Amino acid sequence: MASTLNTMTSRKIIHIDMDCFFAAVEMRDFPELKNHPIAVGGSSDRRGVIATCNYEARRFGVRSAMATAHAIRLCPQLKVVKHRMSVYKDVSTQIHEIFRKYTDLIEPLSLDEAYLDVTDSSLHHGSATLIAQQIRADIQQTLNLTASAGVAPNKFLAKIASDLNKPNGQYVITPNDVAPFVETLALEKIPGVGKATLERLHLYGLKTAADVQKMELDALIKQFGKFGVSLHHRSFGRDDREVNTSRTRKSIGVETTLPEDVSQIKDCEQIMAGLFDELLSRIERAGAGARIAKCGVKLKFSDFRQTTVEHQQAAPELECFKPLLAEAWSRSKGKSVRLIGLSVGLQTEVSQQLDLPLPMASNTQHSNAPRRL
Ligand code: TTP
Ligand code: MG
Numbered sequence: 001m002a003s004t005l006n007t008m009t010s011r012k013i014i015h016i017d018m019d020c021f022f023a024a025v026e027m028r029d030f031p032e033l034k035n036h037p038i039a040v041g042g043s044s045d046r047r048g049v050i051a052t053c054n055y056e057a058r059r060f061g062v063r064s065a066m067a068t069a070h071a072i073r074l075c076p077q078l079k080v081v082k083h084r085m086s087v088y089k090d091v092s093t094q095i096h097e098i099f100r101k102y103t104d105l106i107e108p109l110s111l112d113e114a115y116l117d118v119t120d121s122s123l124h125h126g127s128a129t130l131i132a133q134q135i136r137a138d139i140q141q142t143l144n145l146t147a148s149a150g151v152a153p154n155k156f157l158a159k160i161a162s163d164l165n166k167p168n169g170q171y172v173i174t175p176n177d178v179a180p181f182v183e184t185l186a187l188e189k190i191p192g193v194g195k196a197t198l199e200r201l202h203l204y205g206l207k208t209a210a211d212v213q214k215m216e217l218d219a220l221i222k223q224f225g226k227f228g229v230s231l232h233h234r235s236f237g238r239d240d241r242e243v244n245t246s247r248t249r250k251s252i253g254v255e256t257t258l259p260e261d262v263s264q265i266k267d268c269e270q271i272m273a274g275l276f277d278e279l280l281s282r283i284e285r286a287g288a289g290a291r292i293a294k295c296g297v298k299l300k301f302s303d304f305r306q307t308t309v310e311h312q313q314a315a316p317e318l319e320c321f322k323p324l325l326a327e328a329w330s331r332s333k334g335k336s337v338r339l340i341g342l343s344v345g346l347q348t349e350v351s352q353q354l355d356l357p358l359p360m361a362s363n364t365q366h367s368n369a370p371r372r373l
Contacts, residue, residue: 010175011119012128013243015150015158016135018095018112019167023054024145025091026081037062038079044069051083055167088112091143098138100253102131104282107243115155117243129172136170153178156239160189178237185209190234197227209235245286252286253296254278255341261302263336265329272297272325275342276318283316283344291346292316297324299332300339307331308341316344 018024022040027033037057042048048068060075072078092111099106105117116135124130132149139147149170150161157173164171173181186208188198204223206212212220212235220228233239254275262268283289296310309324321342329337 010153011117011243012121012126013152013155013158014116014118014128014132014135015152015155015162016095016099016114016116016132016147017149017162017166018139019146019148020052020054020058021112021145022052022083022088023057025084025088027054028144029087030081033079033081036079037075037077038081039068039071040083041068041071041080042082043080044072048080050080053078091145094143095139095147098135098142101138102135105243105245107245115158115243129170132170132172136168154237154239155241155243156191156234157181157237159191160185182209182213182235182237185235187212190231192227192230200224209237251296251343251345252279252282252288253298253341253343254282255298255339257300257339258337261336261338265326268299268325268329268337268340269322271340272321272342273318275340276321279316279342279344288344288346292344293347294345295320295324296341296343296345297321297328298339298341298343299325299328299337301332301335302338303335304338305333305335306339310345313344 023038026038026040035056037054037060039050039053039057039062041050041052044067050062050064050066050068050071052064053062053071057071057075057078060078062071062075062078068080072080088111092108095112096106096108096114099114099116102123103116103118103121107115109115118128118131121128121131124134128151132151136147136149139145146168148162148166148168150158150164150173151170152158152161152173153175157178161171161173187193187201187206190209193201201207206215212231215232217229217232220232222228224231256271256275258271262271283292292314293312294310295313295316296308298306298308300306307328309327311320311324313320
């Protein structure tokens with residue numbers, strides 16, 4: 001059936017999802033847990049549940065949200081460790097710092113998952129596939145953790161794709177792949193299709209996107225209301241939702257790694273003046289001028305130590321950043337500076353998202369380079 005609604009918007013979206021996130025952090029920090037089935041969760045004697053488990057434990061059938069007592073019955077040698085939420089939040093912040101080296105357009109979904117829009121990036125000549133690979137390599141090198149990625153023309157397909165080569169893999173759906181990809185797509189893979197919805201869909205004989213494609217839109221709306229419309233779009237692989245950065249944005253920043261380390265504060269001041277202009281234009285683009293609550297300066301020294309100095313400030317001016325730079329500089333211990341960053345902290349509305357601080361951005365290149373996925 002030809003589609004009756006035409007909302008085809010092609011972007012380059014990367015969905016990143018860390019592999020067995022809480023468990024991976026535990027194995028990294030306590031290497032004795034490696035090569036052993038482990039889970040992060042509450043204890044079995046207190047009716048605890050499993051938050052997640054490593055891939056060894058998954059082989060025994062252990063899953064997220066399962067009662068710990070049941071998980072231990074499935075896998076008697078399972079080691080269950082308590083969660084360390086503040087550590088996971090810190091790691092999440094670090095992951096976002098990495099993301100911001102590649103794009104400002106980030107929509108966090110949870111501590112370990114985010115959409116990135118790299119449509120306008122000129123990195124790797126605009127190849128989202130290579131950008132995703134680099135982000136994953138960066139996460140592995142910097143944090144010693146693995147991530148999987150899905151690369152696709154929209155959010156819905158990117159999210160499905162990131163699961164397909166897990167762990168430590170990625171899957172690319174190019175615009176040309178969309179039609180054959182959705183042809184066999186089981187409806188339960190569509191985010192938002194839960195158990196109850198799936199049962200209703202099955203009642204109508206709808207199992208794959210191809211089945212839905214054969215239905216008239218009117219009939220879908222009649223049976224499923226508004227959901228029928230989005231089901232119709234998804235079944236053709238369409239999703240025109242933008243990557244929504246505003247929900248959780250808590251800061252706007254700009255930073256630059258210097259071509260050569262700098263050992264004079266006045267050179268830093270000069271670089272800072274250039275960064276300040278870029279910061280102002282980013283604040284303007286984000287329409288965030290009225291929400292500014294503080295200013296910050298970040299320095300990274302030649303020994304890779306990093307320091308940030310912040311100050312409450314509602315209206316940022318270059319002059320406000322100078323004393324912050326001086327204080328950060330005083331922590332150099334004689335080392336030169338390899339990176340300078342400026343940021344403003346924003347007041348946030350109450351958000352339903354997890355408490356994800358967004359770190360400072362780095363310079364991202366944009367261009368009209370040919371589009372490649
Ligand atoms: P997920 O990304 O769903 O799972 P995961 O990262 O552990 O494993 P995968 O490799 O399949 O992506 O969730 C991220 C973290 O959120 C997870 O490590 C623990 C936490 N979480 C819970 O606390 N309860 C839950 O029911 C789920 C699904 C996740
Ligand atoms: Mg994950």
